[in-house]
Amino acid sequence: MDRVDKQKSSAHDRLLAAASRLFYEKGIRAVGVNTIAAQAQVTKATLYAHFGSKDGLITEHLRAREQRWRCDLERFLAGHRDPASQLDAIFAAYRAWAIADDFRGCGFVNAAAELTDPTHPARAIINAHKHAIRFRLEDLAAAADCPQPSDTAEQWFLLLEGGMLTATLRREPAPLDRAHEMATRLLPTQRV
Amino acid sequence: MDRVDKQKSSAHDRLLAAASRLFYEKGIRAVGVNTIAAQAQVTKATLYAHFGSKDGLITEHLRAREQRWRCDLERFLAGHRDPASQLDAIFAAYRAWAIADDFRGCGFVNAAAELTDPTHPARAIINAHKHAIRFRLEDLAAAADCPQPSDTAEQWFLLLEGGMLTATLRREPAPLDRAHEMATRLLPTQRV
DNA sequence: ATAAAACTATACCGACCGGTATGTTCAGAC
């Protein structure tokens, strides 16, 4: 089944792409390094030459995922001019993602559930990812002239997380819409 | 390290107790059946005589966890008389849980992250658990004379989930308090 | 007292785990 095509990408990229897909789809512990190397059409020795260990590959996978997410979101936000509709766009972006066929929830939340060791280097990336979302929300809230951007951002963040998690478990986007409603209802009373 | 004491409980109960603790603490895939049997001071043959397979043990573990949770919550709610303070008590119960040393988030959410096969029998229990919380909230909202108990319950549920998840990842109860605030602020405007 | 039921001990199964070692092939740089 669909491997990454060998010619147009380096071994490093192919490994990351295969790991990203398999880890997200099947779970981190459920996928072995042999499978990843095979899917990337690469030898196990090459995998270890690039990433040193499975933990290293896990960490780099999350780092790459974070970078990709950040890029995708900014591209999505660029389509909207005023900060208020950009706030809405964040919910819209998650909603669009949530109805995809291969959607299996937030990869960082899932990873956190599996990596129970709190000292695992990947934990820092997970925290950084969630913090980045929170911060972007605060940024937009401030740009939208919210009187208390930090509070508003935190509220939006909690609703975003609750909506996403519930949409994941129920396998329907409705909870995200509901959370979006609640979030927008918070805004007018707080705007000057 | 602390095993379940052998004398005062049956092999079945000891197995469930050991599985419950290890699965929650280390993750489901991270724990092997050998470890569980050893911790329960029981032979692997006995484990398979009782549960048939690891999947069976996982399923029964979640079933038992759901039952225990339901029992604990009702005991907690019994300490409060009026439905409004019972609604608050749900957040209080989760908060008390979230500051425990061995807290590692909602066991059902974590299990859902690991059990990627949507046909796994444990998925039904996870869904049932979340539905039970949603329903209990609706029950209490109705008893508290909310005009639209279903809507209110859904809103409280989303906040509860978002608060719990964020409290888990940040390793602090503050997000739960914030979500609780938001939830209570929803009530007065909706009450008749 | 006895027989079924529950549990123990031990050994085994093939498969896979993460990780390593040895040696080869081959393209680009000097």
Place this chain on the structure above:
DNA sequence: GTCTGAACATACCGGTCGGTATAGTTTTAT
């Protein structure tokens, strides 16, 4: 033209995985 480095193929390591088989021992209910 040779040297370097990256990827190759293959085989191996000890350990653990989930699961089973055989046999003996304890408990428990009749």
